Amino acid sequence: MPTISIIAAVADNLAIGYKKQIPWYLPADLKHFKEITTGHTLIMGKRTFESLPNGPLPNRKNIVLTSMLTEGVVEGYFEADSTEDALELSSNxxxxxxxxxxxxxxxxxxxxxxxxxxxVHGEFVADTFFPDIDFSLWNEVSREEHQPDEKNPHSYAFVVYERKK
Ligand SMILES: NC(=O)c1ccc[n+]([C@@H]2O[C@H](COP(=O)([O-])OP(=O)(O)OC[C@H]3O[C@@H](n4cnc5c(N)ncnc54)[C@H](OP(=O)(O)O)[C@@H]3O)[C@@H](O)[C@H]2O)c1
Structure with a gap:
């Protein structure tokens, strides 16, 4: 069975998206995302998939959840029409x-x-939000704080949580 992890960039007000895009530009986070996910399997919603500027993310198996499966063959990614189907496609x-x-x-x-x-430290105008986190279920196992720099206009922290046993 694979290990399943969530990966997200989330503002202090739980914002994650606005007008089909991410509400901030933070190249350090894009690099971090690439380093963690390359070589592995990704599961995403149809709207997130449509927001990717260059189609499926390279060197990763892309699984896209949609209730409207494409007729015929899709290239470079896989479609699933339920969470069970997405988990089945990632079982190896x-x-x-x-x-x-x-x-x-x-x-x-x-x-x-x-x-x-x-x-991502700050409050952002958004139309898409991360679900509330029940922190009683999670241990924070690492935290790396970063200040803004010439390329990254916001302060941010890379934090890893593990589910309590
Ligand atoms: N900050 C971050 O880390 C981050 C990460 C990802 C996305 N985002 C942002 O979030 C926004 C997009 O997210 P979103 O929440 O609007 O949409 P989304 O979750 O990417 O996609 C929603 C779509 O996924 C499909 N879907 C969801 N659950 C399904 C299920 N159980 N079975 C079958 N299909 C299912 C449906 O597609 P159909 O309508 O085709 O049925 C649904 O309309 C964008 O602004 C994006 O930039 C931010």
């Missing part, structure tokens, strides 16, 4: 990352053992 993987958006995080939260959260 070593590591599976749940990469959003909102409802996808919510649906897979109970399956995840680890959460990689980039806390």
């Amino acid at each position: 993987a070593e590591k599976v990352f749940i990469i959003g958006g909102s409802a996808i995080y919510k649906q897979f939260m109970e399956h995840a053992e680890t959460m990689y959260i980039t806390w």
Whole structure:
């Protein structure tokens, strides 16, 4: 069985998306996301998939949840029409990352053992939010705080949580 992790960049007000995009530009987080997920399997919602500027994320198995399966063959990614179907498609993987958006995080939260959260410090206007986290269920196992720099205009923290046994 694969290990299932959630990975998200979340503002202090739980914002994750606005007008089909991420509400901030933080290249350090994009690099972090790439380092953690490369070589592994990703599960995402259709709208998150449509927001990717260059289609499926390379060097990763992309599984896209949608209730409207494409007729015929899709190239470079896989489609699933239920959480069970997405988990079945990832059953041979070593590591599976749940990469959003909102409802996808919510649906897979109970399956995840680890959460990689980039806390983006600040409150952002948003139309998409991370679900409330019940911190009584999670141990914070690492935290790396970063100050803004010339490329990254916001302070942020890379935090890892593991589900309490
Ligand atoms: N900050 C971050 O880390 C982060 C990460 C990811 C996304 N985002 C942002 O979040 C926004 C997109 O997220 P979103 O919440 O609007 O949408 P989403 O979760 O990416 O996609 C929602 C769609 O997924 C499909 N879906 C969801 N659950 C399903 C199920 N159980 N079975 C079958 N299909 C299912 C449906 O597609 P159909 O309508 O085709 O049925 C649904 O309309 C964007 O702004 C994006 O930039 C931010």
